[in-house]
Amino acid sequence: MLRSFGKLVERQIRKAQAEGQLEGLEGEGHPLPNRSSEAQSDPAIAAGHRIMAQAGVLPEEFDIKKQLDAACKVYATLADPEDRKGAMAEIAELEMRYNMARDARRAFMR
Numbered sequence: 001m002l003r004s005f006g007k008l009v010e011r012q013i014r015k016a017q018a019e020g021q022l023e024g025l026e027g028e029g030h031p032l033p034n035r036s037s038e039a040q041s042d043p044a045i046a047a048g049h050r051i052m053a054q055a056g057v058l059p060e061e062f063d064i065k066k067q068l069d070a071a072c073k074v075y076a077t078l079a080d081p082e083d084r085k086g087a088m089a090e091i092a093e094l095e096m097r098y099n100m101a102r103d104a105r106r107a108f109m110r
Contacts, residue, residue: 061101068094 016022027033052058071094075087 059101059105061098061105064094064098064101068098 013022049058053062068091071087071091075084075091078084078087
């Protein structure tokens, strides 16, 4: 059954290619986006996140995660102990806010 489904999919792809339906699509010629984190999540939630991202509306935790990643990069470049201490305090606050936002979303989704 899987083999016949695979053949059906391949035929549909070849048909779409022959008709030119796969040309000029958004992102053509660029590498696929890294979505490795979606592999461990629920496909329905991952699809919902992609739709929200394309619409420009993401949960707060995504914005906080970007801020957290940027703060970690800054921390790695600092040499002064006082600067590192301040950066670490910022990272700790962002981690706390990120975890709270993530937990709130998960509780809402249950």
